[in-house]
Amino acid sequence: MKKQPSTERKLFMYAWKFKNSILIGLVCLIIAVALELTGPFIAKRLIDQHIVGIENQWYQVEQSDRYTVEYKGNLYKRKDRLDQNDDASQPAAIVQVKRAYYFVNQEVPMQGQRSLQGDQLTIKSPDKTVTAKAERLSLSTLYQFFKPEQRAIYWLLGIYVVLLLIAAVFKFSHTFILQRSSNRIIRKMRDDLFAHLQRLPMQYYVNQPAGKVVARVTNDTEAIKELYVRVLATFVTSFFYMAGIYVALFLLNVKLALMCLALIPVLYGWMKLYKYLGGKYNTVVRSTVSEMNGNINEAIQGMPIIQAFRQEKQTSNEFEELNERHFTYQRKLVRLSALTSFNLVNVLRNIAFVGFIWYFGSASLGVEGLVTVGVLYAFVDYLNRLFQPITDLVNQLPQLEVARVSAGRVFEVLDEHGESVETRELERYKGHIAFDHVSFAYEKDNYILKDLSFEVKAGQTAAFVGHTGSGKSSVMNLLFRFYDPQLGKITIDGKPIKDWSRQQVRSHMGIVLQDPFIFSGTILSNVTMNDSSISREMAVSSLKAVGADRFIEKLPDGYDSPVKEKGDSLSMGQRQLIAFARALAFDPAVLILDEATANIDTETEQLIQEALEVLKKGRTTLVIAHRLSTIQQAEQIFVLNHGTMVEQGTHHELIAEGGHYYQMYRMQQKGLKAQAM
Template sequence: MKTGKTLWKYALIYKKLLISAVLLLMVAVGAELTGPFIGKKMIDDHILGIEKTWYEVSAGEKNAVSFQGKSYVREDRYDSPGAPDNEAHIYQVGTSYYFVGQAVSFDGDRKVSDGKLTISKGGESRAYPAEKLTKQEIFKFYQPEIHGLLFLVFLYLGLLVFSVFFQYGQHYLLQMSANRIIQKMRQDVFSHLQTLPVRYFDNLPAGKVVARVTNDTEAIRDLYVTVLSTFVTSAIYMIGIFTALFLLDIKLAFLCLAIVPIILIWSIIYRKYASDYNHQIRSINSDINAKMNESIQGMPIIQAFRHQKETMREFEQLNESHFHYQNKMLNLNSLLSHNLVNVIRNLAFVGLIWHFGSASLNAAGIISIGVLYAFVDYLNRLFQPITGIVNQFSKLELARVSAGRVFELLAENETEAQGIPAKDRASGHVEFRDVSFAYNEGEDVLKNISFKAKKGETIALVGHTGSGKSSILNILFRFYDAQKGDVLLDGKSIYEMSRHELRTHMGIVLQDPFLFSGTIGSNVSMEDERISAERITEALREVGAENLLKNLPKGVEEPVIEKGSTLSSGERQLISFARALAFDPAILILDEATANIDTETEAVIQNALDVVKQGRTTFVIAHRLSTIRNADTILVMEKGSIIEKGSHEELMEQKGQYYQMYELQKGKQNSIA
């Protein structure tokens, strides 16, 4: 699925909130954009309306103005029956107003000289007796307009207040829906991570995965929180403004409409270059996160081997590359942002002046001053959303690239397949039938492996590094699937079970135990409600962790920080053992679990295991062969094949590979002693 469609799919999850926000926004925009129309009416009907034709009426008539013993009413307020009486006019020349008490044939250029007003239009001119009005007399003619002006002013203020409440509502709903979308997306990404195969994490550093879950989703959040709201708001504003422009002047509105294709072409050019730059920036950012994560994890080694300069040099290379592409984005944004907006703005105003011409500014022009004011006001308002859209181009492209990276992760195939759920606890009978496996095609690490492990037996796997011991357990746990052969649990293929159901029968203890932030108790139970506090305490006691609990002030509730760094390796391993045992597995897997434990702690664990492994099938990988002498079956591995099989005594009698390994280790221990 394309990035845009997936983003739209997430947006539709909260479509009710988004639609409500858009409706509120439309009301707010409509209320706000009435301002220029109100201004036009104030100018044309009330401020410049004084130059409309006046008729002489009888005294005391509504809206009549008294002047030199006579009463006059403006033509648009004349409602008396019959034809109007004497006609009069008021004309503005410069900053002064003049009263003409007779009909005027036409309007045009005006000049006043010797008490006469001369009006010229084309090659024709006429002169009329004119009387200059005083300020008091001018105010009289404006007095009927005061009520209308005040009404329009308060109407505009009321609409602004009305708009503010709807603006708040739409902003709140847009922001909330955006936050909800990102919350849902992060949940999906983190949930999806739990289902990805182990192979995926083998090939991708943890820092890069973290960058996609945090940094990339945060960039997408900007898309919904800032970019989406800006684009929606700007689009509605532009639609409203163009509607108003067409109501005012169709010809000029079409001229302004040319701005839209310019923006579209602009965005296409911008995306062409910005997409590549942003891909590089996000990729390098992931590399930086991976490098930082690796350096923090390996800080003891870096400092011990004085590797600081080399580490810093590698980091500086990534940092410099990141700066290089950020600078390219800066240049692109600087070229295609405010400067280009200003150019378009100036061209629009040039077109406006060209269209009207200087002759349009007088009263005989083709357009009223109020219309011109409204048009200029709307044109100014038009560039506010355009500027807003342009300023969001960089965030839009960054979010689009980040979304592609996140959706690429979500598109990774899950490993959890549906299977028939197991109703009862497994007995623990395991059989490998001619299993072959390769991490990389053509490079088999397991070759035709076949063996059986009966309920309650202990199977030990020994061999040199790379012989395939851990791979057998990876296949058993279905961290990886074999390319050939089959593995049976209680006579049933593990490939007919879901991984989740298969792993409910198993417990594992690794050579390097991993503890999560929380408490000792939460690390044993893994927050599983089925495991009670009593079971946690019992599991810890069974592995011999009584002394550990006694030495901790809060016992089971003692806090554990990341990886349990405040605990010794032996203490961490004891907790890891208790975790496996608390789940009461039918199959217990010990992957070199005693390799990092001192002899005294190992003795405690061995004593506990003798008890807890009763009734369980146990697989043990061990380098120290002395720890597996009591195993029911020992499988000796070499280059992916089983070369010897039997008990300790049987293998010692054969005097083969196992015998040599055991005698070699025994000799080293004696020499140390």
């Protein structure tokens, strides 16, 4: 048996369908990250070379240019600004001691511990100790030494602002493209899920409460939407930011970058732990939400019965039990998230900064002075930036697990074996129906129909009668291919219906149920079913043909009168007439009436009997009936008992036999006489 892909793999496969737009979004993200991460490098250059860079060796020169500074009648130029054309002579230095700057008219070491006694400066380096006369620079004089660097400072700041603006454009593009792609993925998933639900066999819906199915189409896909819209974008953004920051850290200092890599296994281990615990808790939570939806749906549908039998407390207790389970596991998730979120990140951040202080304080800021102020600033900036994506990742873990569990539930439905949809038009068949030694069971070996054989010729009206559980409705379920028999075959015009798709078999069939379903909309939309091939004129004509115009024309909006879901504003007889008109409008070759007159009053039954004569013309009609008075004109009557055919013939033939049919008919006649008295 082929192993099913993991949930993560299936989510990736859905995303892969929109790989082009996602790739463009990721490219925009990479550019935005790269541009934003240039900031600390620019700041490092600005600080080291243009702000604290004046603390350097200077040389007296003859020629004036943009980098020279006049001091006491002489021109001086920084050592790193000298070029081949400069005639450098007397060396000098600018040295910072505490918060003041001093001019030293000789060459001195730039590294080492500094102290000042009067105007005597002492610099102790690992190699030697140097003492020199130092002159404190006033603020205005110091500004002259900074002045050559102003132009470069402005240029660097301007470049950084421009880079940030460009990065903002790419970041907007990345966010917009990824979120648009995420919404398209969810739209595709919902379409696929709903289409798949229509391909699932009827047995699936027998075993699944409607509320649970609805929860998977709405609640679970909405949770997955958050995965693609928010979680995916956050994880991808955080990954690229962290990768970019680590690259920058390695460029600045390999040793510190290696120390910072220790965060990765800690973060990975926590994510694995959260996936295990969060997945377990969320599975219960999502399952409970589905059960709550099913419970609420059932309670609303059955509210008249609940109130009539005073079961409000019992129903409330059942819901409260589910609600309590949901609350308990949500509390566990909240506790788990509280341990994560900012707490975990703050601990990691503090540990990282302790390591940072130890490294720079004890190892790099000694007498050797190996680290510049600019490098120090860049490290602090990058470390702060590193923990922002980590915070984003950790904070998205709860939503990630909700989405992952929800995706598992959605893919569980999509993995159910569905049937192919074939809507290619079949030529209208005549309606010659035959069951050939058919046996059928809803559950294994519990056969409802047993070796059933019969034949209904095209254009005939055949009726099926029998006590409850005799298999009458199962015959119709098989004919409509809601189910397929385990044994035997069913043919229409001599062709096995299994050779056609379920949609093709039903394309020339119509059905009227005992309790017809009315959709929210109008009376006309319930007849046309929004099928463009059924015109308004055809729908109105069908309604008139079955006599529904008698009550419709009394309504304020006539045929466009709105009806609520299930048609609660209409009487049972009115709903039944609309169902008849619906069947007539689609002009089926085979018409099935599943106890269509069982709940109809006598007056309405007369209307339906008249409508039946119209409906029967030119089509095969199969009738399931409890009222034997409604089927006396049928060409054939089949009497079923526990899934087997016990009698067949016309009404008069069966009465004459004095068997099952006769006994049923006599009992009904006695009941009618008793009601009349």
